[in-house]
Amino acid sequence: MILDNRKRRILQAIVDDYIDTAEPVGSRTIARKHELGLSSATIRNEMADLEEMGYLEQPHTSAGRIPSDKGYRYYVDELMQVKELTEEEIRNIEQAMEVRVSEIGQLIKLASTVMSRFTKYTSMAVTPNMKKSLLKAVQVVPVETGKALVVVVTNTGMVKNFLIKISDSIVSEDLIKVSNMLNDKFANFAIEDIKQPSIKDMGNEIEVPRDILLPVIEKVVGCIKQIDAPEVFIDGVTNIFNYPEFRNVAKAREFLSTLDEKENLSKILSSTGQNNNSVSVRIGTENILDEIKECSLLTATYSLGNVVIGSLGVIGPTRMEYPRVISSINYIRKKINEEISKLLEEGLEIDT
Amino acid sequence: MILDNRKRRILQAIVDDYIDTAEPVGSRTIARKHELGLSSATIRNEMADLEEMGYLEQPHTSAGRIPSDKGYRYYVDELMQVKELTEEEIRNIEQAMEVRVSEIGQLIKLASTVMSRFTKYTSMAVTPNMKKSLLKAVQVVPVETGKALVVVVTNTGMVKNFLIKISDSIVSEDLIKVSNMLNDKFANFAIEDIKQPSIKDMGNEIEVPRDILLPVIEKVVGCIKQIDAPEVFIDGVTNIFNYPEFRNVAKAREFLSTLDEKENLSKILSSTGQNNNSVSVRIGTENILDEIKECSLLTATYSLGNVVIGSLGVIGPTRMEYPRVISSINYIRKKINEEISKLLEEGLEIDT
DNA sequence: TGTTAGCACTCTCACTCATCGAGTGCTAAT
DNA sequence: ATTAGCACTCGATGAGTGAGAGTGCTAACA
Numbered sequence: 001m002i003l004d005n006r007k008r009r010i011l012q013a014i015v016d017d018y019i020d021t022a023e024p025v026g027s028r029t030i031a032r033k034h035e036l037g038l039s040s041a042t043i044r045n046e047m048a049d050l051e052e053m054g055y056l057e058q059p060h061t062s063a064g065r066i067p068s069d070k071g072y073r074y075y076v077d078e079l080m081q082v083k084e085l086t087e088e089e090i091r092n093i094e095q096a097m098e099v100r101v102s103e104i105g106q107l108i109k110l111a112s113t114v115m116s117r118f119t120k121y122t123s124m125a126v127t128p129n130m131k132k133s134l135l136k137a138v139q140v141v142p143v144e145t146g147k148a149l150v151v152v153v154t155n156t157g158m159v160k161n162f163l164i165k166i167s168d169s170i171v172s173e174d175l176i177k178v179s180n181m182l183n184d185k186f187a188n189f190a191i192e193d194i195k196q197p198s199i200k201d202m203g204n205e206i207e208v209p210r211d212i213l214l215p216v217i218e219k220v221v222g223c224i225k226q227i228d229a230p231e232v233f234i235d236g237v238t239n240i241f242n243y244p245e246f247r248n249v250a251k252a253r254e255f256l257s258t259l260d261e262k263e264n265l266s267k268i269l270s271s272t273g274q275n276n277n278s279v280s281v282r283i284g285t286e287n288i289l290d291e292i293k294e295c296s297l298l299t300a301t302y303s304l305g306n307v308v309i310g311s312l313g314v315i316g317p318t319r320m321e322y323p324r325v326i327s328s329i330n331y332i333r334k335k336i337n338e339e340i341s342k343l344l345e346e347g348l349e350i351d352t
Numbered sequence: 353m354i355l356d357n358r359k360r361r362i363l364q365a366i367v368d369d370y371i372d373t374a375e376p377v378g379s380r381t382i383a384r385k386h387e388l389g390l391s392s393a394t395i396r397n398e399m400a401d402l403e404e405m406g407y408l409e410q411p412h413t414s415a416g417r418i419p420s421d422k423g424y425r426y427y428v429d430e431l432m433q434v435k436e437l438t439e440e441e442i443r444n445i446e447q448a449m450e451v452r453v454s455e456i457g458q459l460i461k462l463a464s465t466v467m468s469r470f471t472k473y474t475s476m477a478v479t480p481n482m483k484k485s486l487l488k489a490v491q492v493v494p495v496e497t498g499k500a501l502v503v504v505v506t507n508t509g510m511v512k513n514f515l516i517k518i519s520d521s522i523v524s525e526d527l528i529k530v531s532n533m534l535n536d537k538f539a540n541f542a543i544e545d546i547k548q549p550s551i552k553d554m555g556n557e558i559e560v561p562r563d564i565l566l567p568v569i570e571k572v573v574g575c576i577k578q579i580d581a582p583e584v585f586i587d588g589v590t591n592i593f594n595y596p597e598f599r600n601v602a603k604a605r606e607f608l609s610t611l612d613e614k615e616n617l618s619k620i621l622s623s624t625g626q627n628n629n630s631v632s633v634r635i636g637t638e639n640i641l642d643e644i645k646e647c648s649l650l651t652a653t654y655s656l657g658n659v660v661i662g663s664l665g666v667i668g669p670t671r672m673e674y675p676r677v678i679s680s681i682n683y684i685r686k687k688i689n690e691e692i693s694k695l696l697e698e699g700l701e702i703d704t
Numbered sequence: 705t706g707t708t709a710g711c712a713c714t715c716t717c718a719c720t721c722a723t724c725g726a727g728t729g730c731t732a733a734t
Numbered sequence: 735a736t737t738a739g740c741a742c743t744c745g746a747t748g749a750g751t752g753a754g755a756g757t758g759c760t761a762a763c764a
Contacts, residue, residue, distance in 0.1 A: 024755095024756090026755065026756050026757085027756075027757080028755085028756075038707085038708095039707070039708050039709080040708090040756095041707075041708050041709070041710090042706085042707055042708070044756090044757070044758075045706095045707090045758095047757095048757090048758075058756095058757085059716095060714085060715055060716070061713090061714050061715055061756085061757065061758095062713085062714045062715040062716070062754095062755065062756050062757060063715075063716080063755080063756065063757090064755080064756065064757090100578070102512075102513070102514045102515070102575070102578075103513060103514075103515070136495060136496065137493070137494070137495045137496065137501070139493040139494075139501075141489070141491040141493055141503060141531075142489070142491075143488060143489045143505050144488065144489065149489070149491075149503060149505060149511065151493060151501060151503055151513070153495050153501060153515075157515070159501065159513040159515075160454075161454070161455060161503070161511040161513070162454045162455075163454070163455070163505075163509070163511075163695065163696075165698055172528070176524070176528070179493075223454070226452070226454075236612075237608070237612065238605065238608045238609045238612050241601065241605040241608075241609075247601055248601070249593065249599055249600070249601055249604065252593075252601065252604065253590065253593040256589070256590045256593075256608075257590045257593075260588075260589065260590050343515065344515075346517055376726095376727090378726065378727050378728085379727075379728080380726085380727075390736085390737095391736070391737050391738080392727095392737090393729095393736075393737050393738070393739095394735085394736060394737070396727090396728070396729075397729095397736090399728095400728090400729080410727095410728090411745095412743085412744060412745065413727085413728065413729095413742090413743050413744060413745095414725090414726065414727050414728060414742085414743045414744045414745075415726080415727065415728090415744080415745080416726080416727065416728090
């Protein structure tokens with residue numbers, strides 16, 4: 001699929017123009033707006049060629065052309081000019097991200113919000129998958145007589161709590177012993193791999209009556225086992241109303257209903273390639289989900305060290321400002337990576 | 353504002369019919385559908401009266417009538433027939449609420465989801481306000497050398513975590529002492545009232561070097577202080593597309609955009625009367641927020657013991673199925689109250 | 705041979721106009 | 735007090751029309 005230079009320039013002009021105006025682009029428009037030194041008739045011929053090759057489409061005979069998915073694909077892969085964020089844009093993002101957060105979930109949520117505000121499209125993000133994360137610490141802390149709180153911390157910085165009922169006769173010291181034992185046994189296990197330790201395993205490590213502590217241990221492990229799926233955030237869904245392709249209710253409804261289903265979101269976000277350092281672009285029919293076959297989906301992943309732990313993305317009409325959005329996602333992704341390390345290494349900054 | 357019996361019946365018939373069909377109701381329709389034993393002409397006269405009194409409106413001269421906000425108000429206060437949930441409906445709700453949750457936030461979120469599914473409108477709910485809640489326990493638990501997790505539990509069952517950095521020389525035992533001290537000092541304080549304890553206060557309760565523990569205490573109190581506002585959940589926003597009043601994009605957009613702003617939601621939910629046991633109904637212009645002057649808002653509160661700790665509600669077109677929705681909210685509210693007590697008293701049920 | 709001017713043709717969009725039907729308000733009869 | 739009858743109003747619907755944008759094709763041109 002090689003295009004000669006003139007066709008490339010014309011295709012680029014058409015895509016750029018259409019992204020800008022949302023109106024089918026005619027040959028005259030191209031001839032006028034872009035200095036290609038060609039008459040509209042010539043461009044018309046080239047456009048007919050491009051259409052035949054599948055890069056352009058005509059909504060109806062007497063309308064201009066619009067890019068096909070294939071056209072957008074070529075544009076994204078070969079034509080579009082990467083647009084670095086301006087200093088001011090960077091400043092805006094930095095400022096918006098300055099909010100203090102106390103855990104990763106909040107960070108991801110914030111990033112999603114910022115991303116939708118900033119790109120003017122709809123954004124999504126998913127928190128790290130706890131089941132795949134490694135156990136960093138588990139602690140059973142007393143709340144009041146007969147009740148305790150199980151706190152589970154993972155290497156990805158996610159924290160989960162469960163309130164459990166325990167025997168009244170158990171005192172703080174016992175809980176500490178239980179905690180210590182579990183930590184010794186399961187530190188760095190993947191959450192999903194943690195199983196009830198056998199009685200033999202617990203051996204003589206604990207000198208407290210087994211019949212009292214056993215239920216506690218069972219409950220704690222039970223809590224760990226029922227840690228659930230990652231959370232998905234979505235933001236700026238109403239941004240789509242800014243785009244004429246969603247001016248009719250049926251379209252808007254389909255879009256919104258699809259994104260209302262958290263399951264769909266997970267599907268969408270997890271379908272992204274695991275490529276560590278770039279933004280993945282799915283255009284129109286390249287998407288798996290039928291309902292968003294008129295949308296483009298731009299996703300990226302964020303990591304802890306070298307391990308990908310979650311992803312985020314932007315969805316909007318195929319007529320999307322790819323260069324700008326790609327740069328934005330990239331920047332925000334990097335920002336998340338930084339903040340995650342900070343959060344995990346430095347803990348929370350506190351005003352005193 | 354007293355209406356004679358016949359006017360009441362006619363008004364009731366009109367509201368019922370309009371709620372059902374979303375079409376302006378004509379005199380003939382009423383005469384036919386409802387067995388009032390009156391001719392359309394008579395009804396016509398009565399309708400003219402009702403309009404003059406402000407209970408009805410006419411979209412245009414040759415259309416039927418629709419209820420005004422005042423008409424709905426009268427309907428809600430005096431005419432509508434309370435509709436108890438059927439056994440099957442109750443079963444459905446119970447079933448949907450059976451999901452196991454580990455904390456109040458999840459419970460409220462679940463309830464909101466169930467409510468929107470069940471009423472077919474948009475639902476909202478707010479978690480208990482942590483700042484107003486009382487501290488039940490605070491615990492600093494070790495995560496790894498140099499890092500600890502601050503866990504704060506309130507009487508309303510909300511839990512909050514903060515990861516902090518601590519001096520490497522601090523060991524578990526120190527943290528326990530700090531925890532104990534803070535618990536002794538601040539148990540049953542409202543979160544928002546907790547202040548840095550004076551050095552004198554800490555007195556000789558702790559025998560560990562003060563210059564090491566002081567920063568920890570400062571950080572912990574710092575964490576408590578920055579506990580944030582309650583969370584708001586919203587569900588089923590796309591349900592509005594089922595209602596013809598939102599068939600035009602501008603209306604749908606306004607509705608969705610308004611509810612997209614979490615601040616608005618808080619405003620909406622907190623504007624509810626604090627009436628402990630009934631569902632508050634705000635019809636159209638009775639709402640404070642201009643953007644939802646064409647919607648009705650039904651809210652209720654949930655409680656811990658006798659104290660109201662949060663609220664939930666349903667929003668939809670003024671043409672809402674009041675009887676059904678009111679019963680549903682009421683039922684779900686009660687269900688929440690029950691589940692909260694269960695959660696707090698019994699802790700989490702665990703499969704072993 | 706590639707480019708361009710010219711022109712007939714197509715198709716959508718916005719507008720107008722006439723018609724239809726639901727529902728009203730009024731009047732007069734019961 | 736109620737009702738039948740009727741003229742009237744007004745929005746919705748659909749057909750018809752002209753303007754405008756854009757195309758494809760042909761023939762002329764460099």
